[in-house]
Amino acid sequence: MNMGSPAAQQLRDFIVKTRIHKERDAFIASIREEQVCNLASSHRRGDRCRCFKAPVRGSYNVCFFVKFDDGEKWVVRIPLAPCLAFGAKSKLESEIATMLLISERTSIPIPHIVAYRLDDDPKPLTSFLILEYVEGRTLSYSDIGSFSDAQQDSLYSSLAAIYIQLRRVEFPSVGCLRHDESGPKVSKMVTSIDINMQELEGLSPSAIQARYTNQHGTLSSAGAYTLMLLQLADNAFGKSPCSVTDDEEQGADALYHLDIFRQYVEKWVDHRLENGPFVLVHGDLEPFNLLVDDKMRVVCVLDWEWSRIVPLQFFKPPLWFANPDPTNLAYEVVYHRYLDRFDKFLAILRTLEKEKYGNELLSNEWAEAKKDSGFLVANALENWTDIDWFAFRYINEKCYKGKDLQERVQAFMGEDTTRKAFISRKLREGIAYTAAAEVLKNNSKADAA
Numbered sequence: 001m002n003m004g005s006p007a008a009q010q011l012r013d014f015i016v017k018t019r020i021h022k023e024r025d026a027f028i029a030s031i032r033e034e035q036v037c038n039l040a041s042s043h044r045r046g047d048r049c050r051c052f053k054a055p056v057r058g059s060y061n062v063c064f065f066v067k068f069d070d071g072e073k074w075v076v077r078i079p080l081a082p083c084l085a086f087g088a089k090s091k092l093e094s095e096i097a098t099m100l101l102i103s104e105r106t107s108i109p110i111p112h113i114v115a116y117r118l119d120d121d122p123k124p125l126t127s128f129l130i131l132e133y134v135e136g137r138t139l140s141y142s143d144i145g146s147f148s149d150a151q152q153d154s155l156y157s158s159l160a161a162i163y164i165q166l167r168r169v170e171f172p173s174v175g176c177l178r179h180d181e182s183g184p185k186v187s188k189m190v191t192s193i194d195i196n197m198q199e200l201e202g203l204s205p206s207a208i209q210a211r212y213t214n215q216h217g218t219l220s221s222a223g224a225y226t227l228m229l230l231q232l233a234d235n236a237f238g239k240s241p242c243s244v245t246d247d248e249e250q251g252a253d254a255l256y257h258l259d260i261f262r263q264y265v266e267k268w269v270d271h272r273l274e275n276g277p278f279v280l281v282h283g284d285l286e287p288f289n290l291l292v293d294d295k296m297r298v299v300c301v302l303d304w305e306w307s308r309i310v311p312l313q314f315f316k317p318p319l320w321f322a323n324p325d326p327t328n329l330a331y332e333v334v335y336h337r338y339l340d341r342f343d344k345f346l347a348i349l350r351t352l353e354k355e356k357y358g359n360e361l362l363s364n365e366w367a368e369a370k371k372d373s374g375f376l377v378a379n380a381l382e383n384w385t386d387i388d389w390f391a392f393r394y395i396n397e398k399c400y401k402g403k404d405l406q407e408r409v410q411a412f413m414g415e416d417t418t419r420k421a422f423i424s425r426k427l428r429e430g431i432a433y434t435a436a437a438e439v440l441k442n443n444s445k446a447d448a449a
Helices: 015-031 032-040 088-105 147-169 194-198 205-212 222-239 248-267 326-330 332-357 361-369 371-381 387-400 405-414 419-449
Strands: 051-059 061-066 073-078 113-117 128-132 176-180 184-190 278-281 291-292 298-301 309-312
Touching: 015 147, 015 419, 032 051, 032 061, 032 073, 032 128, 061 147, 061 222, 073 088, 088 113, 088 128, 088 176, 088 184, 147 278, 147 298, 147 332, 147 361, 176 309, 194 205, 194 222, 205 222, 222 248, 222 309, 248 371, 248 387, 248 405, 309 371, 326 332, 326 371, 326 387, 332 361, 371 387, 405 419
Parallel strands: none
Antiparallel strands: 051 061, 061 073, 073 128, 113 128, 176 184, 278 309, 291 298
């Protein structure tokens, strides 16, 4: 087992990450607060403003906080172009379309859009999004375990209201939104944090996507989306220079787990949902994207940049109720601990759903989907390095308990002689990659000394 850290949402290739972060830091350093204030003022009749607190850098944006003389506050969000494989314009296009839809069709609390600009120029301030500033504290993973029962109920009620409404935003196909004069439409290829990272690392997931999507980049079936994600995982493993770095045994183990995961997915897929519904997801609904008040009520949902339309089986509840790392949920005891909290959340959701809509649509769907770690299958499909963890920790125990893993891997490798040659090549690539990464690390230490 060595598919990289189970901590998701970070570049796995150290060499690429070093380059991207260097470019990102230079990008941010080139932005002056005076420029940001002038930009904000130009969207408010030239009124004078100032930055009232230090800028905050996220993974894909840097935020500046400006305050006008009359007390009004805005957030100027500047996309970090070096961290966006498909460009700032594409990212903002989907984000803005989704926010407009959310404000029109739901009561989910989001910041009001003041102004924006979409441009393919990679320079700072050529693309931006200005939002109203919302008072509140950012939720953190460490907060979750320290809540009182009342605070937990308050958070769960707020989240339930959000998910109940998102579930009912349906579209005829899978993809990302774009907004035109007629409103939001699914007319762009699916982009997620994982796909963005794969593209940055040179794994070319977009080439795989193009084989499955139509001329608009969208998909019309759940099966096509699932097959595409499986192919993306195979492609990433095959192309990544750091997917096999220890020895051939580690590589064979990983290749085997990709195979048994594919078999498990084939049984997991619900063919009744082949043609929909296709529903809206936030794409990164983690604690750090939630602003809460003192009672832990959600007052604002931030960062809709990775929102997309997905098949219903990929509409997942929060997986962070019991543990911030979803790969740990593949341990049966940890998953049952999660279900204890999830069931409490589900009971609150069921009550709210009946009160608001007179039915239990999402409640019943999630009550069924939680069985056999179904949420984790969808999560692993959309985060390719999680596949190895899920297969090793869950599928082995559920489907092959009592059967020696090493013997199974050896039999698998012996079924096709090309597999051994493939892993041998991957190990050579991994050894060369590790050597290059060590040189880079040593040079970085020397520069910092």
